[in-house]
Amino acid sequence: MKVDLTVNGKDITADVEDRMLLVHFLRDVAGLTATNVGCDTTSCGACTVLFDGESVKSCTVLAAQASGHEVTTVEGLAGDGEMHPVQRAFHEQHGLQCGFCTPGMVMAIVSLLKENPRPTEEQVRTGLEGNLCRCTGYHNIVRAALAAAEAMPGQEGLRESSPRADTEVPS
Amino acid sequence: MSILGTRVIRTEDPRLLTAGGVYVDDLRTPELQRAARLTFVRSHLAHARITGIDTSEATSEPGVIAVLTARDMDDLAPPPPDDGSGGGGGEAAPLPLGGPWAEPLLAADTVRYVGEPVAVVITDGSYQGEDAADLVSVDYEPLPAVVGPAAAAGTEVLLFPAAGTNVAVAKPAPADDTPFDGCEVVVEQDVVNQRVACMPMEGRATAATFSGGKLTVWHSSQNAHLCRLILCGALGMAPDQIRVIVPDVGGGFGAKVGIDRDALIVVWAARKLGRALRWTETRSENLVGMTQGRAQWQHIKIGGNRDGRILAYRLEMTQDTGAYPRTGGFLPFLTGLMASGVYDIPEVQTGYRVVVTSATPIHAYRGAGRPEAAAAIERAVDLFAAEIGMEPAEVRRRNFIAPDKFPFQTKTGALYDTGRYAEALDKVLAAAGYDELRQEQARRRPGGDVRQLGIGLSTYVEITAADGAAGETAKLEVTGDGTATVYTGSSPHGQGHHTAWAMLVQEELGIPMDKVTVIHGDTDLIPAGVGTYASRSLQLGGSAVYKAAAEVKDEARRQAADMLEAAEADVVLDTAAGLWQVRGDPDTSLSWGQVAGHSAGGSLVADVSFTADLPTFPFGAHLSVVEVDTETGKVRLLRHVTVDDAGPVLNPVLAEGQRHGGIAQGAAQALLEEVLYDAEGNPLTATLADYAAITAPDLPSYELVASETPTTLNPLGVKGIGEAGTIGATPAVQNAVVDAVAHLGIRHIDMPATPQRVWTAINEAQKAGNQ
Numbered sequence: 001m002k003v004d005l006t007v008n009g010k011d012i013t014a015d016v017e018d019r020m021l022l023v024h025f026l027r028d029v030a031g032l033t034a035t036n037v038g039c040d041t042t043s044c045g046a047c048t049v050l051f052d053g054e055s056v057k058s059c060t061v062l063a064a065q066a067s068g069h070e071v072t073t074v075e076g077l078a079g080d081g082e083m084h085p086v087q088r089a090f091h092e093q094h095g096l097q098c099g100f101c102t103p104g105m106v107m108a109i110v111s112l113l114k115e116n117p118r119p120t121e122e123q124v125r126t127g128l129e130g131n132l133c134r135c136t137g138y139h140n141i142v143r144a145a146l147a148a149a150e151a152m153p154g155q156e157g158l159r160e161s162s163p164r165a166d167t168e169v170p171s
Numbered sequence: 172m173s174i175l176g177t178r179v180i181r182t183e184d185p186r187l188l189t190a191g192g193v194y195v196d197d198l199r200t201p202e203l204q205r206a207a208r209l210t211f212v213r214s215h216l217a218h219a220r221i222t223g224i225d226t227s228e229a230t231s232e233p234g235v236i237a238v239l240t241a242r243d244m245d246d247l248a249p250p251p252p253d254d255g256s257g258g259g260g261g262e263a264a265p266l267p268l269g270g271p272w273a274e275p276l277l278a279a280d281t282v283r284y285v286g287e288p289v290a291v292v293i294t295d296g297s298y299q300g301e302d303a304a305d306l307v308s309v310d311y312e313p314l315p316a317v318v319g320p321a322a323a324a325g326t327e328v329l330l331f332p333a334a335g336t337n338v339a340v341a342k343p344a345p346a347d348d349t350p351f352d353g354c355e356v357v358v359e360q361d362v363v364n365q366r367v368a369c370m371p372m373e374g375r376a377t378a379a380t381f382s383g384g385k386l387t388v389w390h391s392s393q394n395a396h397l398c399r400l401i402l403c404g405a406l407g408m409a410p411d412q413i414r415v416i417v418p419d420v421g422g423g424f425g426a427k428v429g430i431d432r433d434a435l436i437v438v439w440a441a442r443k444l445g446r447a448l449r450w451t452e453t454r455s456e457n458l459v460g461m462t463q464g465r466a467q468w469q470h471i472k473i474g475g476n477r478d479g480r481i482l483a484y485r486l487e488m489t490q491d492t493g494a495y496p497r498t499g500g501f502l503p504f505l506t507g508l509m510a511s512g513v514y515d516i517p518e519v520q521t522g523y524r525v526v527v528t529s530a531t532p533i534h535a536y537r538g539a540g541r542p543e544a545a546a547a548i549e550r551a552v553d554l555f556a557a558e559i560g561m562e563p564a565e566v567r568r569r570n571f572i573a574p575d576k577f578p579f580q581t582k583t584g585a586l587y588d589t590g591r592y593a594e595a596l597d598k599v600l601a602a603a604g605y606d607e608l609r610q611e612q613a614r615r616r617p618g619g620d621v622r623q624l625g626i627g628l629s630t631y632v633e634i635t636a637a638d639g640a641a642g643e644t645a646k647l648e649v650t651g652d653g654t655a656t657v658y659t660g661s662s663p664h665g666q667g668h669h670t671a672w673a674m675l676v677q678e679e680l681g682i683p684m685d686k687v688t689v690i691h692g693d694t695d696l697i698p699a700g701v702g703t704y705a706s707r708s709l710q711l712g713g714s715a716v717y718k719a720a721a722e723v724k725d726e727a728r729r730q731a732a733d734m735l736e737a738a739e740a741d742v743v744l745d746t747a748a749g750l751w752q753v754r755g756d757p758d759t760s761l762s763w764g765q766v767a768g769h770s771a772g773g774s775l776v777a778d779v780s781f782t783a784d785l786p787t788f789p790f791g792a793h794l795s796v797v798e799v800d801t802e803t804g805k806v807r808l809l810r811h812v813t814v815d816d817a818g819p820v821l822n823p824v825l826a827e828g829q830r831h832g833g834i835a836q837g838a839a840q841a842l843l844e845e846v847l848y849d850a851e852g853n854p855l856t857a858t859l860a861d862y863a864a865i866t867a868p869d870l871p872s873y874e875l876v877a878s879e880t881p882t883t884l885n886p887l888g889v890k891g892i893g894e895a896g897t898i899g900a901t902p903a904v905q906n907a908v909v910d911a912v913a914h915l916g917i918r919h920i921d922m923p924a925t926p927q928r929v930w931t932a933i934n935e936a937q938k939a940g941n942q
Contacts, residue, residue: 017298019298020298024297027196027197031199033191033193033196033197033199034190034191034192035191036191036194036372036373036421037196037451038372038373038374038454039453039454039858039859040453040454040455040858041454041455041858041859041860042860043454043858043859043860043864044372044454044859044864046372074188074189074191075189075190075191077189078189083185083188083189087188087189090184090188091180091181091184091185091188092180094180094181094824094825094827094828096184096187096188097422097665097666097667097828097832098192098371098372098373098419098420098421098422098664098665099183099184099187099188099191099192099419099421099665100192100194100371100372100373100421100422101372101421102187102188102191103191106188121872122868124867125867125868125870126867126868128866128867128868129866129867129868130866131867132372132859132864132866133372133867134370134371134372134422134424134832134836134864135372135422135665135828135832136828136831136832136835137831137832137833137834137835137836137870137873137896138831138835138866138867138870139831139835139870139872139873140828140831141867142867142872143872
């Protein structure tokens, strides 16, 4: 069947199998391989993208359902060579190790901060329940989300308390 | 100022964050542009005889290129002759047993676990592959399964009838009770260190081409060179006929050491068909096909006196190795080696047997044998402390190996290099506010508060770079443009080698990090290497980079002396500026580019291998605070405080990241994760909807305390940090759960401490208390 969708601002039209998943469309048709597949039960969130601005797991959306809609992947997040505040926070807070869950994590947090611009640590953790990471123990991902919230344009002064800058206890 | 020890954020990240990594399934290289997809047909029975395979219907499906079974495997290297020893590397190396225990590639006549590969379907696209795999008809004659180690002890059902037993390796503990006879107190306990899934976020993935007599294999692995070695053996090819490329790897945790059976089948099929193939497993395949970890059933016996002194310890292990003994006796051997942990115990006895069961094969998982040792001894010490009514921190303090006893030879044969165990414990207790925590716990006890506080301790020592004699390689080249390239035999998959190796080059040579390129994971570019596992990378691979830099520096000094017409002794490197100068004459500066350009061939090269004679023994202390809801059995991990001392820290950002990840995996085993089978050997946790992989809301932020005790065994003074978390955290969290309900008379709860298990323990304790 014919689908027509906008991916990272670019219009893409293609003939695909009816059953093609959006994540496979992104990877194999649009050639955008940053979005990864980490499971087959909608559990891990590695494939999280923005669908009309809201996070979805692209393994649980058919390409056909995305026809006529706008999809943003991590490749479309940075503008003019400048990293998005969430990407920058991941870099500065060491929020990634192997990088496999990272594109999905970043998109999930972009969406989370849109819904809740000043989350507490607990709200970040709850918000990331559907995104698995096996390397970081989530510690620095949570710090990155809180740091990004601080750094997002127009969100200065929103937080009542600062994120824990560092957990290192002097010996 | 030295860059070592400073917080340097990673050079790897911008690419991973904006474009994504290039994992095997992301490769769009021309050779793989038209690659066909391989899909496995896997056994859905735990134990059965294969009586026939009909591939005709699948073969006639549109888009199907081939369907291959064991019958097509007529071009493999013959297995090595059976020397009667059972094959493998004995205890010394994690090698598979041969002889009657030999594991095939595609199953020919018997399947021994759900998920075992039986056939492969090659198609143009992956959706077609899934369709066609369903059409391969395999006739099975079901056999009774061997589920769990108790069943394996019997002989009614044998997985390998030719072996005559399900016990693949047996090294029993000495049956000598004398050391316990003189003890005032002896405690015994069965302890289960349950089977868990390694579950890197990227599962297994392989692509292969065969052209002009040469195989090129892209594989998600922790070490390209071991892949090549295994491929040579399995396919009967010479090393120069095989190129292995390891692109970005989405986590390994031990399960990606080398190349396993399924991936060998993929490579074989590419050679057989002479065409490019790709395979990327699904998570459901991963949770039955990728090797799993732990699965050790233990019996502990600990004896001592009421003054807190431990006098004797015995650890007996039954290692469930799954359907094929892929590691011989290696894992319980390591557990036995580290059995007595940080304690100076006069008598230590260990023994084990390795049994085959109808389950996914077991292999290394972050810690590989050492978390099992720490879990056993740390539980044992707590049981002993409870029995004599002494504070668990105090019992530990009274039994630590004293700091002046290093190097310390243990009763089990390990030679600990350096350690300051009491100091580590004291630091963690102080950072956590131990006394206040105990007071808070006491406050909640008498009123029967529904939310009881538990405080768990573990003090551990582990062995890292156990195979230091195998060493690691580094080649460093500085060229006329003033840039440096490091070719490392080590193999990052998240650890941050590119950042760390560049830091070492900047430190030694003064060439700034952004002019240093690190290349890994390509056997054509790097002829020899060992890889990343066993917490070996920095101490071996990093030391190799350091050694190569020193050699380059020596040669550069000779070149600079020649160019400056000065004596070598008078030529110095200003590492802050990256300039060579005659001492006391800054006007004579030469850049690295100028010096390299002056050298024969236009570059300075050092190609080295660094080996260590002995392993290193990092150590630490973990303290965990949990809250247990006594009505529901639900455990909440509130705090986790750790000292993990692995010597001087090269980059705290990276070292902390390693600790964080390990803590989460340790807490995961203690609280949530377990691979389960039903009575027929069907896996019950074969998807991520069923396997309880730990998530962000299950965990707190961690509190890390710094501690740096150097080793003398390598020039950087460093030990390994990669596995500290699973070794230290697992028993601390488990001990905290038991501690939370200890006032009810509960002494032990097996992992994972699920609500059901904790609630059952509480309920039984209350029933016993009411009688």
